[in-house]
Amino acid sequence: MTEIYRVEGLHLSLADMTRKPLLGAAPRIEILKGLDFTIPRGAVMGIVGGSGSGKSTLGRALVRLLEPSSGSIRFEGTDITHLGEAALRPLRRRFQMIFQDPMSSLNPRHRVGGIIAAPLRLHGFDDVAARVDRALDHVGLPRGFAARYPHELSGGQRQRVGIARAIALEPEFILADEIVSGLDVSSQAQVLNLLGGLVRDLGLTLAFISHDLSVIRRLCSRVIVLYQGRIVEDRETAALFADPQAAYTRELLDAIPLPDPDQPWT
Amino acid sequence: MSYLSIRDLEVRLKGGGRLLRRVSLDVARGEVHGLVGESGAGKSMIGKAVLGTLPRSVEIVSGQILLDGTDLLAMHPAARRRLIGATCALIPQDPLTALNPAHRVGPQITDRLVDILRWPRAKAEARARELLAEVQIAEPERVMRCYPHELSGGMRQRILIASAFAAEPKLIVADEPTTALDVTVQKQILKLIQAMQERHGTALLFVTHDLGVVSKICQRLSVLYAGMVVEDTDVRTFFRAPQHPYSRALLAATPKYTDPTHSLTPVPEAVIATVRAEVAEADRRAGA
Numbered sequence: 001m002t003e004i005y006r007v008e009g010l011h012l013s014l015a016d017m018t019r020k021p022l023l024g025a026a027p028r029i030e031i032l033k034g035l036d037f038t039i040p041r042g043a044v045m046g047i048v049g050g051s052g053s054g055k056s057t058l059g060r061a062l063v064r065l066l067e068p069s070s071g072s073i074r075f076e077g078t079d080i081t082h083l084g085e086a087a088l089r090p091l092r093r094r095f096q097m098i099f100q101d102p103m104s105s106l107n108p109r110h111r112v113g114g115i116i117a118a119p120l121r122l123h124g125f126d127d128v129a130a131r132v133d134r135a136l137d138h139v140g141l142p143r144g145f146a147a148r149y150p151h152e153l154s155g156g157q158r159q160r161v162g163i164a165r166a167i168a169l170e171p172e173f174i175l176a177d178e179i180v181s182g183l184d185v186s187s188q189a190q191v192l193n194l195l196g197g198l199v200r201d202l203g204l205t206l207a208f209i210s211h212d213l214s215v216i217r218r219l220c221s222r223v224i225v226l227y228q229g230r231i232v233e234d235r236e237t238a239a240l241f242a243d244p245q246a247a248y249t250r251e252l253l254d255a256i257p258l259p260d261p262d263q264p265w266t
Numbered sequence: 267m268s269y270l271s272i273r274d275l276e277v278r279l280k281g282g283g284r285l286l287r288r289v290s291l292d293v294a295r296g297e298v299h300g301l302v303g304e305s306g307a308g309k310s311m312i313g314k315a316v317l318g319t320l321p322r323s324v325e326i327v328s329g330q331i332l333l334d335g336t337d338l339l340a341m342h343p344a345a346r347r348r349l350i351g352a353t354c355a356l357i358p359q360d361p362l363t364a365l366n367p368a369h370r371v372g373p374q375i376t377d378r379l380v381d382i383l384r385w386p387r388a389k390a391e392a393r394a395r396e397l398l399a400e401v402q403i404a405e406p407e408r409v410m411r412c413y414p415h416e417l418s419g420g421m422r423q424r425i426l427i428a429s430a431f432a433a434e435p436k437l438i439v440a441d442e443p444t445t446a447l448d449v450t451v452q453k454q455i456l457k458l459i460q461a462m463q464e465r466h467g468t469a470l471l472f473v474t475h476d477l478g479v480v481s482k483i484c485q486r487l488s489v490l491y492a493g494m495v496v497e498d499t500d501v502r503t504f505f506r507a508p509q510h511p512y513s514r515a516l517l518a519a520t521p522k523y524t525d526p527t528h529s530l531t532p533v534p535e536a537v538i539a540t541v542r543a544e545v546a547e548a549d550r551r552a553g554a
Contacts, residue, residue, distance in 0.1 A: 018415075050448040051419070155305070184304040184475060185519040186533040193532065211448050214521030218530050241523065255449040257456070257478035259520045261501050265453070265482050 004173055004205045005039040005062060009071035012054075012061055031057045033229040034071070039173075039207060044199055046220030046237065047209045048252065053226040055209045059175045062207060063095045064088055076172070093123045096166035100178040102158035106150040112136075113146030116165045123169060135168035138202075139194060156187030160194065167198060177209045192219050213252055217241055225249045267335070268292035269469040270316065270437050275329035276552075277308075277315060277493070285311055285324055287494040287548055293437070293486075298463060298470040300480040300487035300501070302516070308493035309473045313439040316471065318350050333437065351382045355430040357440040357459070361422035365414040372410030375429045383433055397428035401458055420451040424458065431462055438463070441473045456483055477520045481505055489513050492545045512541045 012032040020026035031054045039045045049055045060066040061073065064080055072081045080091065099105035106115055116132045125131060133143050139160040150158055159179055166174050176195070180188040196219055199206050210216055216223055216237065223240050225233040225248065232246035244250045257265060270293040277286035286308050293299040301309040314320045316331055318338070331338045333353065338346050358364040365374055372394060379390035391410075398406035401424040414422055423443065430438050440459065444452040460483055463470050472484055480487050480501065487504060489497040489512065497510040508514045515533040522529035 050450055185477075185516065185521070185530070186304060188521070189519050189530040189532040192530055212521060213449075214523040214526075214529065217523045217526045218521070251450060253523070255453040256523060257453070257476070257482045258522055258524060259477040259481050259505060259517060260522075261481045261505050263481070 002040055003038040004041045004076060006074040007035055007037050007062075007071070008074075010035040010058075010061065010068055010073065011070045012057060012066060012068045014057075014066075031229055032061070032068075035231055037224060037231060037234055039205060040222075041205055042199075042203065043205055043222050044196075044220045045205075045207045046216035046223040047207060047226065048211060048213060048216055048223060049226035050211065050252070052228075054229040055211075055226050056177055058226065059097075059177050059207060059209050063092075063097050063175050065097075093119075093169045094171050095173040095175065096169055096171040098159075098162045098166050098174060098176045098179050101182060102155065102162050103150070106158060106161060108150055110149075111146065112141075112148050112150065112153070112161050115150075115161060116146070116168050119165060120168055125169075131168050132164075135164040138167055138198060139164045154187070155183050156190055159183065159187075159191050163191075163195065163198070167202060167204075170202075171204070173205045173207070175207045175209070178211070179208075180215060181210070181212065188215070195219065213241075213256060225252070267294075269295045269334055270471065271330075271332040272312070272316070273330040273332065275312070275315060275331065276327040277311060277320070277324055278327050280323055280325050284549065284552075285493050286315070287492070287545065288329070288552070289488075289490075289493070289495055291488050291495065291498060293469045293471055295436070295469050296464070296467045297486065298460075298472055298484045300484035301471065301473045301490060302475060302477060302480055302487055303490035304475065304516075306492075307490040309475075309490055310441055311493070312490075313356075313441050313471055313473050316350075316437070317354055317356060317439055318346060319356075352433070353435055354437045354439070355433065355435040357423075357426055357430045357438060357443045359442040360446055361419055361426055362414065362446075364426055365422060367414050370411055370413055371417070371425050375410070375425065375432055378429070379432055393432060394428070397432055398425070400431075400462065401425075401428045403428075419447055420455065423447065423451075423455050427455070427459060427462065431466060431468070434466065435468060437469045437471070439471045439473070442475070444479065445474075445476075452479075459483070477517060478522075489516065491541050494545055494548060496541060496544070510541075511537045 010032055011034055013028040013030045015026040016029045017026055047055045047058060061068050068081055072079055113132050116135055117128050120128045120131055132146055136143050136145060141160050180191050198204060208220055220237050223237050224231055225246060227248040233249050244253060272289055272291050275286055275289045278284050289312060301312055303309050315326060326339060375394040376390035379385040380387055395406040398409060403409050403424055444455050447455060474480060484501050486500050488495045491512055497513045508517055515537040518531040519533055520529060
């Protein structure tokens with residue numbers, strides 16, 4: 001089997017709490033409106049779109065933090081669309097997530113070592129300490145960092161801890177949701193290089209959600225462009241940048257301010 | 267002559283280290299001056315020093331901030347606040363936290379005009395309507411009665427821009443005004459700030475970490491590292507031939523989708539070492 005994910009006719013709607021009447025159910029907003037795509041094994045799949053396009057919702061459906069309303073998501077051939085929490089538990093180790101804001105996704109009262117070890121214990125791994133050390137090695141942090149608290153680290157280092165926590169479980173698939181958007185350009189570059197290297201060395205499949213097409217171009221082999229809950233383009237990265245088909249992709253590309261005062265930007 | 271002139275501005279943490287290291291820069295009327303650097307470099311600190319909104323934990327040790335020739339730091343604090351209130355404005359980063367969620371947006375624009383500039387309320391409201399139309403808000407009347415949560419991020423940022431221009435300030439500090447927005451909205455907002463700034467002839471101090479944005483909107487820029495200006499030049503010269511190795515490294519780290527192999531390169535250790543040595547040398551000379 002060459003694909004790790006197969007998504008067919010995916011619809012997802014959420015309750016709109018801002019319009020909920022005092023009594024009775026909140027009206028539903030349809031966020032994802034029928035998505036079909038596959039993620040090939042070993043791919044780095046970029047998911048782009050503007051705010052509100054549904055990219056994070058799609059990501060959360062892939063790792064089943066949200067349950068789709070219809071359609072299907074197959075992970076390694078298993079239909080996970082409506083699996084219950086108990087049935088998902090053994091699968092959860094295999095698809096991991098790295099969050100956008102490391103300040104709010106790392107517990108400020110736990111040390112880095114404990115943060116990386118917690119999911120390892122939860123999934124019943126042995127040799128936890130050795131695995132934590134190895135994970136830190138992989139993300140290029142000194143082993144001594146295990147004793148530090150998140151606030152003692154820089155933004156880039158914190159994001160490395162988030163990556164270490166995900167890869168420590170030896171997952172097959174990682175979802176990275178806007179993980180470099182809060183970082184300075186230099187740390188951004190370091191984290192992207194690190195992630196690209198890990199995908200290669202550990203044979204991971206990665207879905208990388210971003211609003212930044214420059215970052216996508218650097219890292220991803222394939223790109224899905226979302227617009228208002230629909231896929232408007234799904235192609236190889238090089239082909240997409242050479243000749244964008246959808247008007248929205250063109251618009252996204254044209255809106256990027258390149259570091260060049262001579263770029264026409266109208 | 268430049269409208270804002272900062273001379274050898276030295277800011278320290280009270281009883282602690284240097285935050286701004288003898289910063290000097292000039293912004294002319296109608297000019298947009300970019301302040302770039304990584305987080306913690308002191309870009310926002312400069313804007314705050316100008317607007318007199320520095321946190322209590324830091325103090326200005328020496329230097330001058332000249333606003334149209336008047337040294338703000340030599341003034342009586344109350345007079346200084348009046349002058350800044352009448353001539354300067356801020357476009358903040360986060361349009362959600364900058365607006366009070368419990369109040370309608372209309373009064374949040376007009377209150378400043380009424381309370382500080384003593385305008386009659388009717389005049390202030392007419393001015394607000396006019397400005398909301400100028401920032402391309404279709405129904406100013408309706409929007410003024412909205413609460414912030416009823417509006418999108420782009421709309422909120424437009425309101426803050428309208429609010430900043432309301433009292434015809436001579437100088438605006440824009441602190442990462444588009445960082446929270448997505449690229450297509452960012453483009454609209456930047457175009458809007460640019461059009462407003464040109465029409466009103468405002469001097470603009472533009473804080474950003476995005477060199478792409480700088481290349482589109484600024485005429486000059488200062489590159490900061492650890493509170494020290496490492497390069498101050500016009501935009502064209504900067505992007506064609508950056509002088510300082512740190513400027514070159516920052517440019518190489520900037521994402522550029524048209525040239526993926528020559529972008530997103532981390533700032534090399536050697537460059538960090540060079541610029542750190544310069545900072546240490548500056549500290550030694552300052553006797554700090």
